[in-house]
Amino acid sequence: xxxxxxxxxxxxxxxxxxxxxxRRVIGSRSPWFHVFMIxxxxxxxxxxxxxxxxxxxxxDDIVARGLSALPTSLSxxxxxxxxxxxxxAGALRNSVIVTVCAVIISLFLASMAAYALSRYRIxxxxxxxxxxxxxxxxPPQILLIPVAKIAEGLGIYDTLLALVVVQVGFGxxxxxxxxxxxxxxxxxxxxxAARIDGAGPIRIYAQxxxxxxxxxxxxxxxxxxxxxxxxxIWAMTVLRTETNFPITAALLNLQGGFVSQWNVVAAGxxxxxxxxxxxxxxxxxxxxxxxxxxxxx
Amino acid sequence: xxxxxPWVVWLFLLVPLAAEVFWVFWPALxxxxxxxxxxxxxxxxEPVGFGNYVDLWNDPVFRTAxxxxxxxxxxxxxxxxxxxxxxxxxxxxxxxxxxxxRSAIYLPMVFSLAVTGLFWRVMYSPAGLVNTTLGALGLxxxxxxxxxxxDVALYAVLIAAVWRQVGYIMVxxxxxLKGVDPALEEAAAMDGANRRQRFFSIVMPQLKGVNAxxxxxxxxxxxxxxxxxxxxxxxxxxxxxxxxxxxxxxxxFTLVNLGYGSAIAVVIFALAIVFIISxxxxxxxxxx
Numbered sequence: 357x358x359x360x361x362x363x364x365x366x367x368x369x370x371x372x373x374x375x376x377x378x379r380r381v382i383g384s385r386s387p388w389f390h391v392f393m394i395x396x397x398x399x400x401x402x403x404x405x406x407x408x409x410x411x412x413x414x415x416d417d418i419v420a421r422g423l424s425a426l427p428t429s430l431s432x433x434x435x436x437x438x439x440x441x442x443x444x445a446g447a448l449r450n451s452v453i454v455t456v457c458a459v460i461i462s463l464f465l466a467s468m469a470a471y472a473l474s475r476y477r478i479x480x481x482x483x484x485x486x487x488x489x490x491x492x493x494x495p496p497q498i499l500l501i502p503v504a505k506i507a508e509g510l511g512i513y514d515t516l517l518a519l520v521v522v523q524v525g526f527g528x529x530x531x532x533x534x535x536x537x538x539x540x541x542x543x544x545x546x547x548x549a550a551r552i553d554g555a556g557p558i559r560i561y562a563q564x565x566x567x568x569x570x571x572x573x574x575x576x577x578x579x580x581x582x583x584x585x586x587x588x589i590w591a592m593t594v595l596r597t598e599t600n601f602p603i604t605a606a607l608l609n610l611q612g613g614f615v616s617q618w619n620v621v622a623a624g625x626x627x628x629x630x631x632x633x634x635x636x637x638x639x640x641x642x643x644x645x646x647x648x649x650x651x652x653x
Numbered sequence: 654x655x656x657x658x659p660w661v662v663w664l665f666l667l668v669p670l671a672a673e674v675f676w677v678f679w680p681a682l683x684x685x686x687x688x689x690x691x692x693x694x695x696x697x698x699e700p701v702g703f704g705n706y707v708d709l710w711n712d713p714v715f716r717t718a719x720x721x722x723x724x725x726x727x728x729x730x731x732x733x734x735x736x737x738x739x740x741x742x743x744x745x746x747x748x749x750x751x752x753x754x755r756s757a758i759y760l761p762m763v764f765s766l767a768v769t770g771l772f773w774r775v776m777y778s779p780a781g782l783v784n785t786t787l788g789a790l791g792l793x794x795x796x797x798x799x800x801x802x803x804d805v806a807l808y809a810v811l812i813a814a815v816w817r818q819v820g821y822i823m824v825x826x827x828x829x830l831k832g833v834d835p836a837l838e839e840a841a842a843m844d845g846a847n848r849r850q851r852f853f854s855i856v857m858p859q860l861k862g863v864n865a866x867x868x869x870x871x872x873x874x875x876x877x878x879x880x881x882x883x884x885x886x887x888x889x890x891x892x893x894x895x896x897x898x899x900x901x902x903x904x905x906f907t908l909v910n911l912g913y914g915s916a917i918a919v920v921i922f923a924l925a926i927v928f929i930i931s932x933x934x935x936x937x938x939x940x941x
Contacts, residue, residue: 385748393743393750397757403772403816404760406782410775423778424785465669472666476658484670486933491677493929495877497898497918501687501905502680505694525676528669533936557662586765588880592906604767608884611771618775625771629764636763640756643763647824 404629411435411622423618434623438610444624446599447606448631454516454602455585458523463576465524466531467569471561473532474539475547485536492529499526500593507594518594519602523584531576538572539565575646578639582632603628681922687915694909705916714892715917718900721807725878725896728808730871732815737822737867742852744823745830755823762820770884773813774800800886803893810885810894814878822867829863830856862935869932876925897921 410423414431421428439445469488473481503522507513512521542565550560566573588604595601598609607628614620636643688705692698709715740758744751761769776782777799784796799809833856841851879898882888888895888903895903897917905914 385746389743390750393754397754400816401757401760402782403776407772407775422785423775423780424782465672468665469669472658472662475655476662477656478658478662478666482937484666486937488670488673489936490929490933491673493873493925493932494677494681495873495898495918495921495925497877497879497901498684498922499677499680500902500918501911501915502683503676504906505683506676506680521672522676525672528673529677532669557659557665561665582763586767588765588767588883589902592883592902604765604880607767607771611774611884618778621771622775625768625775629768629772632763632765633760636760640759644759644824647821 407622407625410618411626413619415617415619418619431619434617434619435627437614437617437620438624438627442610442614442620442624443598443601443606444603444610444627447601447603448627450516450600450606451585451602451604451631454519454523455581457520458527458584459577459580461520462524462527462531462580463573466528466576467535467566467573468561469528469532470535470539471565474536475560475565485533488529489533490529492526492533496526496589500589503590504593513594514596514600516600519591522590522594523587526590527580527583531580534576535569535572538569542568571642574639575642578635578643579646581635582643585632585635684915684918684922687912688919690912692911694911698912701912705913708913709916709920714895714900717892718895718897718917721893721895722876722897724807725811726872726875728811729814729818729875729878732811733818733822734867734871736815736819738826740819740823741826741830742856745827755827758823759820761817762824764817766814766817766880767884769813769817770810770881773809773816774885777809801890803890806886806890807894810882813885814881817881818874822871825863825867825870826860829860833859865935866932869928869935872928873925873932876921897924 406424409427410418411434412430412432413427414429414433417425417427417429417431472478473485478484504513507518507522510518512518546564546568547560550564555563585602586604587602588608591602591605595605598606601609607624610624611621687698689700689702690698691701691704744755744758764772779798783799787793787795797805800806837859838851838855841855846854877898878896879902882894882896882899883902886894888899892900898921901914901917901921904910904917
């Protein structure tokens with residue numbers, strides 16, 4: 357079934373000639389299709405457009421003319437306040453640091469584990485793989501309190517390092533599972549040829565396996581980036597000081613600190629949304645193919 | 654596959670495995686043992702046996718959270734699966750504008766739940782777009798303080814969560830529909846089956862695999878739901894939007910009842926485990 361097919365990007369497209377034939381028999385779209393879809397899509401994006409409009413209005417304008425009025429002028433006031441007084445600038449920096457570190461370390465470790473499990477006859481390898489995947493499916497709630505205590509015990513509570521290691525530990529199982537599926541499908545001949553040339557396991561991993569896994573690593577990078585960047589609950593578990601907060605947690609603080617200043621809240625949420633939206637638009641293909649294998653989130 | 658495993662390959666496996674054991678399995682086991690204690694984080698934990706679970710049973714807020722979670726699984730799961738499936742069927746075949754429609758519907762899925770929550774807080778604010786639209790339609794009597802009214806707050810949050818989830822379910826079904834054999838549908842069409850007959854008797858049975866995945870994912874997601882509720886209402890007003898996860902967080906972190914919070918976490922785990930196993934079983938079958 358393609359929903360969880362580990363070979364990323366398998367689209368199973370039908371040849372064009374056949375498609376034309378298929379269309380003729382099944383019948384084309386009713387002309388009412390767009391009549392329904394255009395208003396529906398517009399309604400769907402309304403919350404985003406509305407927040408965007410609010411973000412660019414000045415507080416005085418909102419007070420004077422109401423939250424839902426159309427803007428008459430453009431104002432950066434909300435963005436400026438959110439960035440400086442709201443601490444969004446620092447929070448974005450924290451988020452980027454945590455996301456970059458956690459994504460790189462997780463995918464690095466996961467690819468090593470997947471390589472070992474897929475190319476070597478390790479005893480109980482299928483059981484190990486499933487247990488690793490199961491760890492990622494656990495509800496995080498069952499881990500939160502002990503994770504906070506362990507972080508305290510190690511002296512890393514309330515540091516970005518704690519958030520990185522927790523993200524790595526929790527995500528590993530899923531990334532390993534996906535990469536394992538992909539590595540298993542690589543042809544044996546490539547490995548045999550390398551071995552005959554005298555390449556050891558490390559060289560095979562670095563010079564053959566990693567380059568061949570690029571498509572699935574790209575998909576997982578797109579997925580992991582949005583997941584880690586968007587995380588809130590782990591941040592709330594291992595961080596206490598506001599200056600250490602990533603964007604999601606900082607956003608909730610902002611909301612508490614600027615209660616009825618909707619332009620500031622809107623501007624803050626737009627700034628939190630833009631990075632993942634950019635990742636999505638650049639890597640849309642990888643993101644979607646990643647989701648198809650990533651049916652666990 | 655190589656029979657002999659060099660030591661460096663063992664290291665490749667054991668380092669990641671140790672990281673996961675230390676940060677996932679070890680804490681999970683600790684939650685179980687903590688749930689049989691009373692502990693405020695300072696000093697020693699006092700063992701209370703099944704005391705916390707007995708207290709949970711008699712805790713009205715826990716019961717509200719449990720009931721809300723049932724509503725959440727059905728409402729959030731049902732609406733996002735239905736919406737995602739309908740949209741996937743509508744947008745399955747390529748054509749003019751399909752790419753734009755799809756992207757617009759995917760887009761909310763890339764926002765964090767915290768961002769989604771704040772977006773909808775702005776929408777639901779007293780003078781926000783929801784009330785303004787109702788007013789413009791002449792439905793003034795429907796206007797309300799969506800997130801401050803205990804009767805509707807849960808559903809208001811639920812709509813926001815569905816808005817974000819539909820795109821994801823649609824992706825899963827679009828993938829499933831690609832695996833549907835068009836020849837079968839063509840044959841049925843030749844035999845005079847109409848659109849609805851073809852969908853329910855030809856397409857749906859072929860989506861069995863995706864349905865199972867979607868079902869497991871939706872239930873697991875519903876039980877984990879935390880961020881969006883925390884961002885929008887923190888479980889209030891008067892605990893009316895409390896879910897198991899938010900109540901767990903409140904008990905464990907805000908009130909520092911570590912034992913009691915762990916007991917709620919164990920309940921969440923117990924509810925999720927059946928679906929986790931069913932998901933794993935499917936995954937093994939796919940691997941083989």
